[in-house]
Amino acid sequence: xxxxxxxxxxxxxxxxxxxxxxxxxxxxxxxxxxxxxxxxxxxxxxxxxxxxxxxxxxxxxxxxxxxxxxxxxxxxxxxxxxxxxxxxxxxxxxxxxxxxxxxxxxxxxxxxxxxxxxxxxxxxxxxxxxxxxxxxxxxxxxxxxxxxxxxxxxxxxxxxxxxxxxxxxxxxxxxxxxxxxxxxxxxxxxxxxxxxxxxxxxxxxxxxxxxxxxxxxxxxxxxxxxxxxxxxxxxxxxxxxxxxxxxxxxxxxxxxxxxxxxxxxxxxxxxxxxxxxxxxxxxxxxxxxxxxxxxxxxxxxxxxxxxxxxxxxxxxxxxxxxxxxxxxxxxxxxxxxxxxxxxxxxxxxxxxxxxxxxxxxx
Amino acid sequence: xxxxxxxxxxxxxxxxxxxxxxxxxxxxxxxxxxxxxxxxxxxxxxxxxxxxxxxxxxxxxxxxxxxxxxxxxxxxxxxxxxxxxxxxxxxxxxxxxxxxxxxxxxxxxxxxxxxxxxxxxxxxxxxxxxxxxxxxxxxxxxxxxxxxxxxxxxxxxxxxxxxxxxxxxxxxxxxxxxxxxxxxxxxxxxxxxxxxxxxxxxxxxxxxxxxxxxxxxxxxxxxxxxxxxxxxxxxxxxxxxxxxxxxxxxxxxxxxxxxxxxxxxxxxxxxxxxxxxxxxxxxxxxxxxxxxxxxxxxxxxxxxxxxxxxxxxxxxxxxxxxxxxxxxxxxxxxxxxxxxxxxxxxxxxxxxxxxxxxxxxxxxxxxxxxxxxxxxxxxxxxxxxxxxxxxxxxxxxxxxxxxxxxxxxxxxxxxxxxxxxxxxxxxxxxxxxxxxxxxxxxxxxxxxxxxxxxxxxxxxxxxxxxxxxxxxxxxxxxxxxxxxxxxxxxxxxxxxxxxxxxxxxxxxxxxxxxxxxxxxxxxxxxxxxxxxxxxxxxxxxxxxxxxxxxxxxxxxxxxxxxxxxx
Numbered sequence: 001x002x003x004x005x006x007x008x009x010x011x012x013x014x015x016x017x018x019x020x021x022x023x024x025x026x027x028x029x030x031x032x033x034x035x036x037x038x039x040x041x042x043x044x045x046x047x048x049x050x051x052x053x054x055x056x057x058x059x060x061x062x063x064x065x066x067x068x069x070x071x072x073x074x075x076x077x078x079x080x081x082x083x084x085x086x087x088x089x090x091x092x093x094x095x096x097x098x099x100x101x102x103x104x105x106x107x108x109x110x111x112x113x114x115x116x117x118x119x120x121x122x123x124x125x126x127x128x129x130x131x132x133x134x135x136x137x138x139x140x141x142x143x144x145x146x147x148x149x150x151x152x153x154x155x156x157x158x159x160x161x162x163x164x165x166x167x168x169x170x171x172x173x174x175x176x177x178x179x180x181x182x183x184x185x186x187x188x189x190x191x192x193x194x195x196x197x198x199x200x201x202x203x204x205x206x207x208x209x210x211x212x213x214x215x216x217x218x219x220x221x222x223x224x225x226x227x228x229x230x231x232x233x234x235x236x237x238x239x240x241x242x243x244x245x246x247x248x249x250x251x252x253x254x255x256x257x258x259x260x261x262x263x264x265x266x267x268x269x270x271x272x273x274x275x276x277x278x279x280x281x282x283x284x285x286x287x288x289x290x291x292x293x294x295x296x297x298x299x300x301x302x303x304x305x306x307x308x309x310x311x312x313x314x315x316x317x318x319x320x321x322x323x324x325x326x327x328x329x330x331x332x333x334x335x336x337x338x339x340x341x342x343x344x345x346x347x348x349x350x351x352x353x354x355x356x357x358x359x360x361x362x
Numbered sequence: 363x364x365x366x367x368x369x370x371x372x373x374x375x376x377x378x379x380x381x382x383x384x385x386x387x388x389x390x391x392x393x394x395x396x397x398x399x400x401x402x403x404x405x406x407x408x409x410x411x412x413x414x415x416x417x418x419x420x421x422x423x424x425x426x427x428x429x430x431x432x433x434x435x436x437x438x439x440x441x442x443x444x445x446x447x448x449x450x451x452x453x454x455x456x457x458x459x460x461x462x463x464x465x466x467x468x469x470x471x472x473x474x475x476x477x478x479x480x481x482x483x484x485x486x487x488x489x490x491x492x493x494x495x496x497x498x499x500x501x502x503x504x505x506x507x508x509x510x511x512x513x514x515x516x517x518x519x520x521x522x523x524x525x526x527x528x529x530x531x532x533x534x535x536x537x538x539x540x541x542x543x544x545x546x547x548x549x550x551x552x553x554x555x556x557x558x559x560x561x562x563x564x565x566x567x568x569x570x571x572x573x574x575x576x577x578x579x580x581x582x583x584x585x586x587x588x589x590x591x592x593x594x595x596x597x598x599x600x601x602x603x604x605x606x607x608x609x610x611x612x613x614x615x616x617x618x619x620x621x622x623x624x625x626x627x628x629x630x631x632x633x634x635x636x637x638x639x640x641x642x643x644x645x646x647x648x649x650x651x652x653x654x655x656x657x658x659x660x661x662x663x664x665x666x667x668x669x670x671x672x673x674x675x676x677x678x679x680x681x682x683x684x685x686x687x688x689x690x691x692x693x694x695x696x697x698x699x700x701x702x703x704x705x706x707x708x709x710x711x712x713x714x715x716x717x718x719x720x721x722x723x724x725x726x727x728x729x730x731x732x733x734x735x736x737x738x739x740x741x742x743x744x745x746x747x748x749x750x751x752x753x754x755x756x757x758x759x760x761x762x763x764x765x766x767x768x769x770x771x772x773x774x775x776x777x778x779x780x781x782x783x784x785x786x787x788x789x790x791x792x793x794x795x796x797x798x799x800x801x802x803x804x805x806x807x808x809x810x811x812x813x814x815x816x817x818x819x820x821x822x823x824x825x826x827x828x829x830x831x832x833x834x835x836x837x838x839x840x841x842x843x844x845x846x847x848x849x850x851x852x853x854x855x856x857x858x859x860x861x862x863x864x865x866x867x868x869x870x871x872x873x874x875x876x877x878x879x880x881x882x883x884x885x886x887x888x889x890x891x892x893x894x895x896x897x898x899x900x901x902x903x904x905x906x907x908x909x910x911x912x913x914x915x916x917x918x919x920x921x922x923x924x925x926x927x928x
Contacts, residue, residue, distance in 0.1 A: 053826060073829045074378050074386075080830040086823035090845035099841075100831035104376035151831065 002029040002154055002187035003064035005050070010059035012045050012211075019045040021211035022059065030185045032178070034198040037208035038234070043191045046208075047159055050189065052076050063154070074103075079148030083160040085140045087132040093119075093143050094128040100151040118146040121180070138169040142176070149180075155187045162197065174201060195235050199223065207231050209358070229271055230358040238273040239322040240357065245270050249294065253318045257295050260349040271354040276312060278350035279324035282343040284334045295346045304338055315342065378832040386834040394754040397745045401763040404803045408778025409770065415628035415781050432629040442626070445613040446633060452525055452609060453594040453637075456532040460540050460589045461582060463533070467682055468544035470675040473553065473574070474667040478676070483545075485683040487538045488690060491907040493864040493881040495598035496900050497531035499888070500692035502603060503702055503897075510692075510703040527603035532593045534689055537682070539592055540585040547581025553664065580648050587645035591638050595771035597867035598881075602888055610634040611773050615870065618777060628781065631774040642769040690904070697898035712898040717886050719878025724902050727880035730794050730801075731862035738802045738809055738858030739851050746813030747843055751825055752835070768807035772868030775804055780871050792874045800872055801862045809854050816850035817843070848921060856914050863907050 005027040012020040020042040027033050035043035048054040049061060052073035060067045068076060087096050097118050101111045119125045122142040132140055141161060148156060158177070162170045178201055181188045192198055198205050199219040207214040207222065207230075215227040226232035229240070243252030245268050250259050259272065280286040282296065302321075303314040311331040314323050324344060326334070336342070415421040419429050436442050467486065471479055489497070505512045505522035512518050522530065555577060559569045575582075597611040604612055610630055618627035667675070696702045700709045715721060745764065749757050767775070779800055783791040790796050820843070828838040844851070866881045873882045880903050887896040 051826075051830060053829075072383065072386075073826075074383055074832045074834065076830075077377075078830065080827065082823040082827060084821050084823050086821055086827040088824065088827070088842055090842065099828070099833070101376065103832035103834075103837065104378055106376040110376075147827070147831065 002185070004029055004062075005155060005187060005189075006060075006062040007046070007050075008060040008062060010046070010049065010056045010061060012042075012049060012054060013057045018211050020049070020056075023211075023213050024059075025206065025213070025216065027187060027189070029187055032181050032188045032190065032201060032203045034202035034205045035189070035191045035208055036195060036198040036205050036235075037193065037214075039193055041208040042211040043193075043208050044159060045211075047157055047189065047191050050155070051078055051080055051157055077151060077154050079151060079153030079156045081141075081144045081148050081156070081158040081161045083163060085132070085144040085164075087140055087143055087147070089132055092129050092131055093124060093135070096132070096143055097146045097150050099147060104151070114150055118150050121149070122146045122176070136169075137165050138173060141165060141173060145177070145180070149184075153186070155189060156181070157189045157191075159191050160193070161190075163192070163194065170197075177201065199235070207234065209234075226273070226352060228358065229273060229352075229354040229356065232273040232352055232354070233358065237276055237323065238352070239276065239279075239317075239320075239324075241272040241274070241317075241320075242357065243270055243272065244268065255294075255297065255318070257346055257351075258292055258348045259351050259353065262353065268355075271357045273352040273354065274346060274350050276323045276325040277310070278347065279322075280345040280347065281324070281326060281330070281334065281336075282345050284330050285326070286345055288343075291345045292348060295348060297344050297346070299342055299344065301336055301338055301340050301342050304336070313342075315344070378834075382834050386836070389835050390748055390752045390754050393744060393748050394756065394760060397741075397748070398756065398760050398763060401760075401766075401803070401806070404799055405763070405767060405770070405775070408775060408782040411781035412628045412631050412774065412778045415625055416632050421625065421628075421781065432625050433633075436626065436629050436633065441608070442613060442630070445608045445610050445630070448525065448607060449594050449610040449634070450637065452528045452532065452600075453590050455529050456536065456593045457586050457590040459529070459533050460536045461586045463682060464537060464540040464544050464585060465578075465582060466675075467537075467679060468541055468548050469574075470679050471545055472548040473556075473664060474671060474675050475664055476667070476672050476676045476679065478679075482679045482683055485686055486541050488686055489535050489538050491860065491864070491911070492690070492693075492900060492904050493598055493866050493884060494535045494596050495602055495866060495881070495884050495888075496693050496904070497534040497689050498527065498599040498603035499696070499884075499893070499897055499900060500689040501527055501531055502893070503692045503696050504688070508703070514703050523603060523605040524607040525604075527605075528600045528607065528609065531599040531603055532596060534686060535596065535599060536589045536592050537686065540589050543585040543588060544578070544581050547578050547584075551577040557665070584645050584648040587641045587648065591641040591645070594634065594641070595638050595773065595867065597773050597870060598885070601885060611771070611867065614773055614777060618780075618871065624777075624781065627777055631771075631777055634771055635774055638771050639769050646765075693897045694901050694904070696894060697901045699894075702894065712892075712894040713902075715883065715887065715895055715899060716892055717878075717883055717890065717895070718875075719880075719883045719886070723878035723880045723883045724899075724906070726794060726878055727863055727903070728906060730797055730879070731859045733798050734801045734862035735855040735859035737798065738805060739854035741802065742806065742809035742813045742854055743844070743847055743851055744839070746810050746817050747839060749810075750814045750817045751822070751843070764810045765807050767804050770804075772804055772865060773870070775800065776868050776871035792877070794877050797869050797872050797877065797879065800868055801865060802858065804865070804868045805858060805861045809858060812854060812857075813847070813850060816847055820846055849918065852914055852918060852921075856911065859910055860907055863903055 007023060007025045009022050009024055010020055011018070011022050023046070035046060037043050045054060049056050052068070052071060056069055061069055088099065091099070094115055097115050098111050101114060119128060122145060124139065124142055124146060127135065127139065132143065135143065144161070161177070162173055165173065174197060190198070190201060199222070202219055204216060205219055205222050206216045209230050215222060215231050217225075222231065222235055226235060232238040233240070241250070241252055241257070243250040243256075245262055245266055246256060247266065248258060248262055249256040250262070250270055250272055257272070262270075282288050282291060297317060299315040299317060301313050301315060305312045305314075306328075308328070310325040310327055312323050312325050313336070314321055316322070411421070414423045416432050417429065418424070418427040419431075420427065467482075470476055471483060501522050502509065504510050505527075507513065507521045507523075509521060512521055555573050556569050559573045560566075564572065595611060597615065600607075600609045601612050601615065608616070610633060614627050614630045614634065617623045617630060697712050698708050698710070699705065700707045700711070715723075745760070748754060749760055779796060783796065785791070790799070824842060824846075825838060828842055833841070864881055866885070869879055870882055870885070873879050880899055884896045884899045887893070887899060
């Protein structure tokens, strides 16, 4: 039932602060799209403009070919799920879900039917007469979802819907949301700062920073081919190396790494990013003879963090702290201990190459 | 297939009513304008009338009529000028005494581990449930010309009438107001500061003077400013116990009621307005600072006090409480004995009120107060909702108008009402409705401030959730905001009800030959020599207010049990 939603050069300023900076995006009907970024990046402002709680300073928000900038939220028929759930504490589950239909003066018969449908859909049957405060966090969030879905919204918007829940329930609800969206075929806009959530849920992810879109891509592309150094850093983990180009190599300090796909310009400053899981431990995950020797370094295991499926090991390369990951099985095989010498290999094709480094906000 | 069918039904067939949405655009501006006009007409206009009456000949505003004659007359007549000095004197002395007494009282409640704190806290708040005349009535029974203690126990000719009487009664009246401020301040300031100082080797005296006092200084100033304001604007106590010691408030009253000099009454009102406005503004400025002093991490964990400290503080708090209890006891007992203090046999005869108002005054007061309670609570909630949640244009202006009533002495407002509305075409003048309006407006400030602080506790997303689901302002307000504000609504109702039952100064000019109020009857009865009946009337008010507090407590308890249901 959803139609195409378009953001056209949308800009929003609050006084001197530019919250959203001339962004454009076409959202395909039935798409699950995630806005991902650190807090203050403007993702919630975009959501609020789509819902109608804020108006763009310039640019247009277009739904089904119509500019909806100035249409009040009541008339948009978009469903919203709030971070704090925002359930009406003075109403039962049933009344909460029926609220939107009541506001539309739908006949009681239809309301009853629809509420029952929603209760079943979200596995809330039996909880009709309970008040929100009598429910668990996960149940409250499902009621919030049900309340938004009851009016058959044209678009469903979720603002950090799972951030207040504990980890186990968060995982379960993620599945619920994904399944629901696929079954209903509804356009779903999801705002989060949790990259794992975005990667696991979205058809496309919009990475935002300082009001601008950094990259719009599928989760796999975002992870494997981050377009900017910020994306490389923000999604997953990356080690950064600053150097200068030199005939297919990148020089830094007294080392130089061979790097695939370098362009021709010589002596230009360049930044390399490499993910911890792409660094190999020589003797364990790769044998010495398969390595290009320029890309082999020696260091010491400074810190060993057991994370679960992988073990993260911190080492120092030219006074910079870096990390590499070892699958837990390989780690056990290696018998590596803190303070021991290690030899690491940086494959030439594992680097992402950037001409500038984002200003790190530590 | 079935699902598909319904999808069409809901999404397209049932839309939010376009008429409602059109109407919704106008509702917030309309309410904003209504509240603005209400405050302008019933607060600014009366004030303006007082200004013109005092600065212009015949109260007619034009450049030719401008005159300072009234002020000249005031400042050259030693009798009226004395009222100013008297007012400043009693207010300053009262302020000093109240601040000192209450500081140590609040200190005992927040920084010591004495027992019976709940009892002490309840007793100190008692003066709020009676008109600010109960203290004077009691003091006269105890220390008057025929006082139980002065004439009959000590056999002295000394009596409390005059400045001493005013000061003592005002002290007893202002205690709860000052207590609320200092209690909040002292319980909010981090007690760990004291502990840190102690651990660094400071003596208890040094801790007190270097840490405790400075950290509470804004609270102290604020309590002092409030006390000064309350005392200088109070009318009930000085009119009863002042005798021929005139203060500004009583002087306004006698100029208007006895001499029909509205121009001089208005002039003195302006003179009273100056110090009370200064105290109010000082308090406003200070209370802003107070909040910035309060640390979010403040945790009131009180280390056990030393035994001697406990005994001293407990004795002290008992003495303060005892004097308040004594006031109420005297008035209540005085209303039931035949002839205080000669014939102690019990009687109901003083409850056959011999004044014109009589019993009807009590009923009028009661129903007026119920209406004031409902209207006041409702109006301040709506105003708070519109201003805080919907943020209309001119929000700052409306906010300013809303906090102004607290700065204007009730007596001044009352006189302003006569000057402004005593015209045949204001049909509400001379009816109980003008009293309803006056009391609601005079107490608007505290009502709206508590509404706003309550609304700030409601998650703004809840309102947005309603809007996104198609809720308009009216339905959002009645279905969600109002139910969620039940407790605040009842608290505001109680506040307005109590103020309406007990206020004297604001309405003393608004009672008429046909409209009588219980609190004003006390003055009338006392004036005509029916002191015991005045006590009986006062007791009736106290009983009604306490009954209402009891009922509301029951209601609130019930709501606390089932906070969710309507």
